[in-house]
Amino acid sequence: MARMKFLCDADRCIECNACVTACKNEHEVPWGINRRRVITINDGLPGERSVSMACMHCTDAPCAAVCPVDCFYTTEDAVVLHNKDTCIGCGYCSYACPFGAPQYPQTANFGTRGKMDKCTYCSGGPEADLSAAEYEKYGANRLAEGKLPLCAEMCSTKALLAGDGDIIADIYRERVVTRGYGSGAWGWRTAYGETVSV
């Protein structure tokens, strides 16, 4: 099976936030929750770069390590998903995550966060693929339909890549070699303990 990853080519990202919008629309994500967001480094300065960030679906995911109810699981495609029926909304995963992926529908005080929500790599949850229950809790399951995550699929500059880690690493490497520069595979070192070497 493929080892699914995201790779955001910051030298191509134009901070249009279309990935953020597409994600919210595709999964009907509630107000206040952002499964994906764009962060601009050196905003307004020379060398400004934008990176689109969501759950990186880490190897040995730290969220899964700290979850008191062990509600995380990794799919055959190496996508890190969680079971909202088991989640108690304790917030530990959000403190373990290096990427700020876990989101909560409510304010955080007094343990009233509600069930955690995060990027599913457009592959739903533990419910039956493409069922109504799955859609309501986790959003669309594009992987089950043979499609890749919508954020990457509709990226206008093809900055955001999704797919098998080896393949998107090759694409990125080729780009860096061709154009002569690249700011790196953001988050890869932290998520997978490796990066795309050129």
Add this chain to the structure above:
Amino acid sequence: MTNTLSRLATVAAVPLVWAGTALAQVNPTAESVNEDALLRALQSGEAVGGRASIPDDGAASLISPDNKLWAAMQGDTLQTLSIVAVLGTLAILVLFYLIRGRIRIDGGFSGRKILRFNAIERFAHWMLASTFIVLALTGLNLVIGRTVVLPLLGEGAFGTLTAWGKIAHNYLAWPFMAALIMVFLLWVIHNIPSKLDLEWIKQGGGLFKKGVHPPARKFNFGQKVVFWSVIVGGAIMSFTGVMLLFPAEAGSATDWQFFQVIHALVAAAMSALILAHIYIGSVGMEGAFDAMGTGEVDENWAKEHHSLWVEDVKDTKARNDAQISPAE
């Protein structure tokens, strides 16, 4: 006028300069950010971040590698420490029971009772004790439940149990804190260290030898240790706990992680201490439970374990009796 002209001239010159640099084929990433460089420059606890258009400060953080250190500590160190603290203490207590046996009243029950703890003292103690037990069990469940309880109950039942446990933990923290203040106010006067404590330590509290009973007032040194550990430990638990409940007030994510680790470590230490306290107050010592049960202890038990306190009580009683004038 000359000012405007010179400004116009400057504006006109800019495209020429740009054209010049473009022709020179300068590397467009000369001043660009680079992930490797940013990660290398990070100080401990810092995050690579920038600006996000989402109205949430936390969203602007891009990569916080140190969160993984906290995560590793959760799944590993804290879990091991908690299990060792609880099981280790239980093992020591079982061993102590097997070697020393139940500490009996040497003189047997006298049948005469002395009031040791009044209703208010017992209420404060049991409010503190009952909330602590629930807090300790639900807290321990958060740390080791997924390893110990989850395989027994299955994911659904364990998730429901833990969700209720979390609610109990968050709300029972408040009566725990109230009881902690009550207990402090009621007993602090009896728990000030004194010279007698040295004698108690020298004799090992009489714990390890039959028939040895160092003198003590209302609380002996062992009980003073329990008192101050509960007060100081409870205060640390209360403070860190409130910080965990109100993450926004706790400060940054790093601060929250720090409070959480302290909360877990102190909880493990307090659980070990309270297990020993429960043991000696119930199965470990004959006649001890009455103090917190009915509030009245047997006189012989009191003479053996709190000799000076018994004298104090009798003196006070005698003085009170003397003051009552005969009804002639």
